[in-house]
Amino acid sequence: MSNSILVVGGGFSGLTAAIEAAEVGYEVYIVEKTPFLGGRVAQLNKYFPKLCPPSCGLEIQFQRIKKNPRIKFFTQAEVTAVSGDAGNYTVKVHIEPRGTVPSSADLSLLASSLESDVDNEFELGLAKRKPLYMSVPFAFPSRFVLDKAALSRADELKVGKSAFCDMNEAPRDIELNVGSIVVATGWKPYDVTKLSNLGAGAFANCVSNMQLERLASASGPTAGQIKRPSDGKAPKKVAFVQCAGSRDQNHLNYCSYICCMASLKQALYVREQYPDAEVTVYYIDLRTPGRYDKFLRKVKADEKIALVKGKVAGVEEDAATGDVIVEVEDAVKGEKRKHRYDLVVLATGMQPSLAGQKLPFDVPVDEEGFIVGGEEKGIFAAGCAQKPLDVMRTAQSGTSAALKAIQTVRGR
Amino acid sequence: MAQPVRIQPDLEFVKELQAVGGESLKKCYQCATCSVACPISPTNNPYPRKEMVWASWGLKDKLLSDVDIWLCHNCGTCSDLCPRGAKPGDLLSALRNMTYSRLTQPSIVGKWLSSAQYLPILVAIPAILWAVIWVIMAGVNGSVFPQGDIVFGKLFPGDFTIDPIFILTFFTAVGILFKGTKNLIASFQPEGRTMMLGKTKHWTLHLVDVILEEVLTHTKFKDCGADKSDRKVGHMTLMYSFVILAFVTGVVAVGHWGGKVIPAIEIHTPMPLTFPVKILANIGAVMLLVGLAILTVRRKALDPKKTSSNYYDWYLLGVIWVVAVTGVLSQLFRLAGIAPVAYSVYYVHLVAVWMLFAYLPWSKLGHLVYRTAALTYVRAMGRR
Structure with missing residues (x-):
């Protein structure tokens, strides 16, 4: 029997679940696959609802983890096996060597x-x-x-x-005894190479929305200057292709919830950097749930941002200039045209990280890879492992999972 | 602000459309992928997105006067890329099927052609017709199967039965198609008048262009995409086999009837296997089987989640299969000298051939006239 809680995944929902549970007195382990915590949010330039840089929101979470002795986290770690029942799980975790000694040395x-x-x-x-x-x-x-x-x-x-590096560190396998598990494995951007009619990721200046976040981010490869990957040119005409994979039974058969907002946000990144740039967003339906509608009104007020109903169904590259040519029917006007852009952004959807994976724990997933049950076993999904969410709702679902996990382990 | 338009949906029409092959149309959410995916859809008012919304809304008048359904050559690329499985290709196909039964009189035959439940009626008509002739000739010949060398003319005399029946059938079908085509063209006419600026070409010249540039060369099939090349090969083989067989039939008819006036050009059937016309006929028959095989295999291989085949498709393929197989077998059993089988198979052959021609205007084969007419109209209107 154990009243500890395991959180699988150190992204926004996992961190929230772990901190919430630890701060009311429970021992929590976080197992994170990558070398750093923060997940997808760390990759963003700004995030909703307040368009903060990720360093802002994550900084607070990291401080809370540092100050809380009840939270232990393992990076470069993966759960390999889970046995037992609610209240008494034995979890095997494999940890890859980090290769550096424990210190914050600037290397x-x-x-x-x-x-x-x-x-x-x-x-x-x-x-x-x-x-x-x-x-x-x-x-x-x-x-x-x-x-x-x-x-x-x-x-x-x-x-x-170097005294700070350890070439001989070996991988480790550890065993944890926990009472409940929060699965916060998050999402991955849908693989653009599968979008055969949208260039299949073969054109340098046809990037994904997550790539644009990196291009716009101060910590990114261009130090925050949005430039064309092929030649570093400042883009004057930019197009956003919505539902690149989402709402498509051939790819992701659901709405990824956040891509419309992401593109509207990114349209503003472009417009803030380049006052002359023209932006067009091609969409099936613009989905700006709840109070995000206000954000849409703000974007609509910008005369240089055009919102056009019609899904882009063809993308070509002009090899000589690196320009990207999109083919789309404006469904309101009934005109099928080819348009040339300096930069095209595919609003690729969220695919659950677990899609196509063999899970170490026995929880039901739907055909898309989202977790749809397991609560009776004391295993709770949080964040985008459950369904596509924005950061705010991800945090809420993390808190919710923490509460359920606590109810499972309380008194054991 | 534009005045709001009040839509008056015809729900019965939507149901009717779903019944003839457009059952998934309600899944469409108007993303317009299909219009872009289509390699041959024009840039202004492209199809099939607009047809999908008209169909969802039950805008019957718009759909029934839509010439664009004939521009589509049903390659299925739109349905392959459709994110919803709404099958726009199937909708256009269903609309064409509707045209066959709606525009062609008498419409009761159109109803019989629309569903497998009426197939017995369609078969029974020629089956009785040819059976009556068989019974009469059995009386005349004094036996069920004629004695001596196998000559099909002994059982179904060309001069008194086959030729008059088929000539009558053929010209009736032509007349019905002519009237149907007039109705079709009339349905395309926009409200008011269309003003043409500059030089215009007579429609017959456009027809020649359509035949030379599209029908004979199958260019639209090529434009549909390289991955659909088996469709082009199959359809073209089938079409040219029909051309060859029609030509052979014409030559034999001229040789037979003309031979009565000018003995030098007389042709006797059955023709010897080495006779050039017979060689050509057999080449046509082999091409017919090859074309059918390619198209049938392709249709069987279609992913039903993307494109489904409807009764019109299978009826036509089925009838042509029976025509081709019984035609070839009649000849083989005749050469093998197995009289009862040869005469029986030939009877089935006559039933199937009559079905092919007599029901042509209401069947999918009607596209041979209606599509050609629509493509000619489209050229005359300048829509490319």
Whole structure:
């Protein structure tokens, strides 16, 4: 029997669930797959409802974790097996070596002296990174990660000499005894290579909405300047393609809830940086739930932002200029045209991270990969593992899952 | 502000449409992927998105006067990319099926052609017709199957039965199609008058263009996309086999009837296997089977979630299959000298051929005239 709670996933909902439970006195473990906490929110430039930079909201969460001895977190860790019942689960966790000693030492000089460059998954293919790295300046834990496999021979010698790196750290497998589990595994951007009629991710200047967040972010590859990935040119004409994969039975057979708001927000990023730029958003239906309608009115007031009903169904590249040509029918006017843009943003949808994965715990998922049950077993889904949500509702669902987890373990 | 338009939906019409093959149309949410996906849809007022909303709203008048349904060559790309499985391709196909039964008189035949439950009636008419002739000739011949060499003319004499019946059937069908085509063109006429600026071409010249540039070459099928090339090959093989077989029939008719006046051009049936006309006929028959096989395999392989085949599709394929198979088998059993089987199969062949021609105006094969007429009209109106 245990009254501890395991939270799988260290994104916004997982952090919220963990902190809420810990702050009322329960012991919580967070298991996070990546080297840093913060999840998708850490990748954003600004997030709803108040358009804060992520460092703002996450900073508070990280402080609360640091100050709370009841929260223990494991990064680069994955749950491999779960056995037992509600109130008494044995959880096996596999932890990859971080390769650096426990300290907040700034290893950026050493990192920049390394010769290898590898694709930066955090920047979604827009930049390279060194084998010794942090994701963002405000990353938590504030401790570099060593990607041993990516080191060259010369790099290995340099890193081996550093007192702050540990080339010999081995992977570990630990066992946790918990009473309840919160599954906050979150989401991943839908794979654009599957969108064959939208360029399949093959055109440099046809980016995804998450890539645009990185392009607009001060910690991103362009230091916040929205530029074309192909030539660094400032875009003058930008198009947003809504429902790139969402609401489509061939891809994601549901509305991803947040992409309309994301595109409207990103339209403003572009307009704030480039007062002359023209933006067009092509949509099926503009969905701005609840009070977000006010935001839509603000966007509509901008004369240089056009909102056009009609889903883009063809994307081509002009190889000579790098321009992207979209083909779309304006469904109100009944005109099918090709339009040329400097930059096209695909509003790709949210796919649950668990889609297509074999789960270590026995909870029912729907055909899309969202968790749809398991509460009677003391396993509760939070955030986008459950359904597509914005950050605010994600936090609410994290609190809700924490409360249910507490009710499961209380008195044990 | 524009005045609000009051829509008067015809719900019965929507149900009727769903019954003839457009059952998924209500799933459409007007994203307009289909109009863009279609490689041959024009840039102004492209189809099929507008047809989808008209159908959902029950705007019968708009749909029944819509020429665009004939521009579609049913490649299915729109339905493949449709995010909702609303099958816009099936809707246009259903609308065309509706045209066959609505515009063509008498409409009772159209009803019989619209559902498998009436198939026995369709079969019974020619089955009785040819059976009556068989009974009479059995009396004349003194046996059910004629004695001696197998000559189909002994059982179904060309001069007194086959030729008059088919000539009458053929010209009746032509007359019915002519009237149907007039109705079709009249349905396309917009309200008021259309003013044409600049030089206009006579419609017959447009018809020639359609036949040369689209029908004979199947260019629209090519434009439908390389991944649909089996459709083009299958349909073209089938069409040219019909052309060959029609030509052979014409030559034999001229040789037979003309031979009575000018003995030099006389042709006797059955023709020897090495006779050039017979060789051509057999090439046509093989092409017919090949074309049918390609189209049937393709149709069977369609994903029913994307494109479904309706009764009109299967009726036409089925009848042509029976025509082709019984035609080839009649010849083989005749050559093999198995009289009872040869005569019986030939009887089925006559039933199927009569069905093909007599019901043509109400069947999917009506597209051969209606589509050509619509494409000609479209060119004359300058919509490309």
